[in-house]
Amino acid sequence: MSEKATDTPGLVLRHPDGSSFRFDPGALCLELLPTGGPGPLAYFEVLNEPADLVRWAEESRLPGGLVVDGLAVSRAEVADARALRDALWRLTEGHVRGAPPGPDDLATLNDAAAHPPLAARLTADGGRAWAAGGTGTGLLSTVARDAVDLFTGAHAHRIRACGAHDCRLLFVDTSRPGKRRWCSMERCGNRAKVRAHRARLTAGDE
Numbered sequence: 001m002s003e004k005a006t007d008t009p010g011l012v013l014r015h016p017d018g019s020s021f022r023f024d025p026g027a028l029c030l031e032l033l034p035t036g037g038p039g040p041l042a043y044f045e046v047l048n049e050p051a052d053l054v055r056w057a058e059e060s061r062l063p064g065g066l067v068v069d070g071l072a073v074s075r076a077e078v079a080d081a082r083a084l085r086d087a088l089w090r091l092t093e094g095h096v097r098g099a100p101p102g103p104d105d106l107a108t109l110n111d112a113a114a115h116p117p118l119a120a121r122l123t124a125d126g127g128r129a130w131a132a133g134g135t136g137t138g139l140l141s142t143v144a145r146d147a148v149d150l151f152t153g154a155h156a157h158r159i160r161a162c163g164a165h166d167c168r169l170l171f172v173d174t175s176r177p178g179k180r181r182w183c184s185m186e187r188c189g190n191r192a193k194v195r196a197h198r199a200r201l202t203a204g205d206e
Contacts, residue, residue, distance in 0.1 A: 011059060016044070021186040026155075026172035029088060029147035031060050033170060038086040041168070045082075050074060050136070053081050057139055062118075062130075077136030084112050084140055088147060092170045095151060096161050112144035164188035 010024025013034050025031055035056060036045035046052055050073035057071065087105035094101060118138045119131035150156065150172060158173040162183035169183035182188040 010061075021184045023169060023171075023184045023187075025170065025183075026174045027146060027150050028061050029143050029150060030092065030170055030172065032056070032081070032085045032143055033089055033092070035085060036082065037089045041089065047078055047082055047085070050078055053078050053136055053139070062142070071134045071136070071139070073136035073139075077140070080112070081136065081140055083108055084144060089170075091147070091151070092159060093161070093168075095156075095159055096170065109144050109147060112140045113148055115141040117142040117145055162188050 010022050011031060011034070012020055013023050014020045023034065025033070034044065035047050035052075036042055047056070053073050054071055087108040090105050091101050091109060115137050118134045118141075121129055121131050123129050150159070155172050155174060158178055160171060160173060160180070161167075162169045162171070163181040164183070167183055167188050171180070171183060173180040
């Protein structure tokens with residue numbers, strides 16, 4: 001479950017065990033992944049109804065969030081969103097490992113990207129908004145095109161998995177030094193610090 005609490009990039013992820021932490025994956029397409037996934041990741045599934053996909057869009061990093069005036073999402077498009085997300089999980093994890101993309105997952109991504117994306121418009125005050133009449137298919141096309149840009153762009157070599165052995169979260173390191181290791185310093189980074197501190201204390205007692 002995710003929640004956009006502030007204007008800070010990223011989402012507040014809420015684990016089914018009640019814990020929460022801020023996670024910024026650095027790209028729109030990677031924000032879709034924590035909504036569930038293939039295999040054991042289905043435990044985290046939150047895309048069950050059309051309203052769930054609309055809520056995710058509102059909480060995402062789409063410019064200004066997606067203020068959804070009449071975004072129409074069908075149940076079939078929710079199923080399409082889950083299929084695209086699962087394909088993105090496998091494609092991104094494979095990219096991190098240096099494995100070639102699976103043909104079925106590649107087809108799922110490219111088929112989604114082939115549809116017209118959401119239409120952006122310029123407002124009178126110089127802001128950015130979204131044209132009325134958006135659909136779930138347009139939303140998924142926007143996500144898929146973001147993935148194509150990510151995998152072929154300047155930061156493709158910085159797509160990483162969290163350094164914690166028990167975490168599968170994926171992110172693109174957009175920081176200037178390019179040394180990000182953890183999904184979140186609030187979660188895995190802090191746990192690593194605690195483990196390292198305990199190890200130093202144990203070593204000092206020997």
